[in-house]
Amino acid sequence: MAQVSSVSNEQSPTAKSITLKISRYNPEHDESSGFMEFNVKYEKWTTVLEAILDVKKHFDHSVAVRYSCRQATCGSCGMIINGKPRLACFTKISELDSNTVTVEPMNNFPVIRDLAVKFEKLFDTHQKIKPYLIRDDTELVSDEKEFLQTPEEVEQYIQFANCIKCGLCNSACPTMATDSSFVGPQALAQAYRYVADSRDKGKDSRLKIIDDSHGIWRCHFAGSCSQVCPKGVDPAMGIQLLRGYMLGFSS
Amino acid sequence: MRESTIMKIHYGTALAAVALVAVHILMRLTMNYAESLEYENVLANYKFVPYAIMLELILILLSVHGFNGLRVILLELKQGRMYEKSVSYGCLAAMIGLIAYGSRTIIMTNMGMV
Numbered sequence: 001m002a003q004v005s006s007v008s009n010e011q012s013p014t015a016k017s018i019t020l021k022i023s024r025y026n027p028e029h030d031e032s033s034g035f036m037e038f039n040v041k042y043e044k045w046t047t048v049l050e051a052i053l054d055v056k057k058h059f060d061h062s063v064a065v066r067y068s069c070r071q072a073t074c075g076s077c078g079m080i081i082n083g084k085p086r087l088a089c090f091t092k093i094s095e096l097d098s099n100t101v102t103v104e105p106m107n108n109f110p111v112i113r114d115l116a117v118k119f120e121k122l123f124d125t126h127q128k129i130k131p132y133l134i135r136d137d138t139e140l141v142s143d144e145k146e147f148l149q150t151p152e153e154v155e156q157y158i159q160f161a162n163c164i165k166c167g168l169c170n171s172a173c174p175t176m177a178t179d180s181s182f183v184g185p186q187a188l189a190q191a192y193r194y195v196a197d198s199r200d201k202g203k204d205s206r207l208k209i210i211d212d213s214h215g216i217w218r219c220h221f222a223g224s225c226s227q228v229c230p231k232g233v234d235p236a237m238g239i240q241l242l243r244g245y246m247l248g249f250s251s
Numbered sequence: 252m253r254e255s256t257i258m259k260i261h262y263g264t265a266l267a268a269v270a271l272v273a274v275h276i277l278m279r280l281t282m283n284y285a286e287s288l289e290y291e292n293v294l295a296n297y298k299f300v301p302y303a304i305m306l307e308l309i310l311i312l313l314s315v316h317g318f319n320g321l322r323v324i325l326l327e328l329k330q331g332r333m334y335e336k337s338v339s340y341g342c343l344a345a346m347i348g349l350i351a352y353g354s355r356t357i358i359m360t361n362m363g364m365v
Contacts, residue, residue, distance in 0.1 A: 179327045211255045213326055213335065246255045247262075 015041040018093055020051050022063055023104040026113050033111075035102070036060070042093045048101060049077050049088035052115070064114035072230055075166030079115050080104040085168040085228045106171035122167050125187040129209055131194060134202025153198040160193035160238055162231040169225035169235050181214035185225035188216055189235035192242045207246060216242055257319060264316040271309050278302070297360035310353040318346035 020040045025033035038059055040051045049067055056063050065088070067077040072090040081091055081103055093101055109117035169185040176182050191210050194200045210216045216239060225235040244250040278296075279287045286292065296302050322342040326335055359365055 175327065179330065181330045182327075211253050213254050214330070215254060217254050217258045218323070218327060247259065 012043065015043055017041050018051075018098070019100045020055060021100060021102040022052065022055065022114065023102075024063070024114050025105070025111055027111060033104075036063075044092070044094040046093050047089050048079075048081055048086075048091045048093060048096075048103060051093060051101070052088060052103065064112065064116045066116045073164060075164035078106050078166040078168045078171065080106060080171070085171040087166060087168070087230045090230050106167060108171050108173065108176040109167060117167075119165075119167060122165065122170060122184070122186060125183050126165060126190060129183075129187050129191040129194075130202060130206055131190050133194065133197065133200045134205065135200065147199040149198055156198070157193045157196040159233055160189050160196075160235075163190060163193070163233050164231055166230065168228045168230065169233075172224040172228045174222050174224065175218050175220055179214060179218055182218050183210060183212070183215050185219070185235035185239065188219065188242060189225075189233060189238040191216075192238035195242060195245060203245070207242075210242070211246060216246065261316060261319050264312045264319075268309060268312040268316060271305055271312065274305065275309060294360060294365070297357060298363070300361065303357055303361045307354060307357050310357070311350055314346050314349045314353070318342045318349075 017039050020038045021035045022038070023033050024030075024036050038055045040054055042051060047070075049065075049070060052063065052065050053067075056065070065077065065079075067089060068074040069076070070089045072087050075087070077088040078085060079088055080086075081088065082096055082098060082101060085106055088103070103115060105111045105115050105117050109119070109122075111117055163186065165186065167186065169189070170176050173182075173185050176184055188210060191206050195203050195206055219236075219239045221236060221240065223236045226233070226237065229235065241250065281287075282292070297306070319342070322338055325338045325342075356365075
């Protein structure tokens with residue numbers, strides 16, 4: 001399936017070029033995946049997503065890739081870039097320090113086509129842990145009209161609120177590679193985010209959900225989820241802190 | 252049983268087993284190692300009731316910890332309702348079997364039937 005294409009386009013004289021290897025796979029037609037190679041020009045600010053879009057524009061419009069915001073906010077363009085799960089819009093080609101950039105779909109996700117993967121399971125497990133504040137009263141009936149928190153209380157969970165559900169942590173997780181029923185670091189980190197929130201009263205029901213034979217106890221603390229998070233969330237730490245609640249070390 | 256309860260037992264048995272096996276190893280060092288493995292000395296250990304109780308506890312702790320560890324590994328290898336039930340009950344049965352067989356050995360030796 002290899003193909004080398006290049007473009008003699010209108011880019012500036014400072015542009016360098018790399019070989020972009022894109023994984024191509026359509027589960028409906030192909031038995032296995034293969035790579036197509038393209039010579040792509042880049043500037044020092046060019047991102048991997050821009051290079052892929054350049055390929056779509058000039059060489060092969062059928063390359064399937066999911067993207068939206070282009071600023072590491074929507075979490076759509078997660079993929080394996082040179083062997084590591086990253087956001088394509090947040091990874092500059094110049095910082096990869098390689099003449100060849102290989103892009104593949106994320107691990108531990110079913111492939112729709114080429115670089116696009118199915119997010120259903122990620123969203124299902126995320127929903128399963130009840131990612132919202134649980135309490136009987138609301139700001140509409142409370143006298144105070146709002147639930148105040150001290151900076152220290154916010155500090156307990158705020159980094160976990162930065163999750164953009166890109167799925168890179170699940171892609172990097174070695175347990176997810178073997179245990180298809182594992183809840184995954186994304187959902188577990190979000191469970192911690194709400195359990196640690198002083199406004200939330202749903203701790204017991206949330207802990208019960210993750211206290212399963214494929215729940216929190218299957219994490220081996222490899223820590224790869226925390227290494228790949230583009231938003232600086234530390235799911236591995238969240239999981240350990242959550243275990244503290246379950247073992248009775250935290251209340 | 253909830254998974255957190257099982258894992259508490261798993262961690263507890265590991266810690267207790269480390270402590271008791273350390274005592275067991277220290278007891279072996281009270282005399283020459285080869286001498287401690289002589290037939291009469293081994294039998295004497297089993298006939299000394301506090302030591303026999305400690306061996307029984309080590310057997311229980313290691314069986315519970317080991318078979319639960321095996322269950323966890325097997326559950327991560329493959330998934331499926333039937334498979335998971337078979338693994339869980341299989342490990343429980345093997346654990347009970349091993350404890351029963353080991354206890355039989357300890358009790359029979361302690362009572363001088365060997």
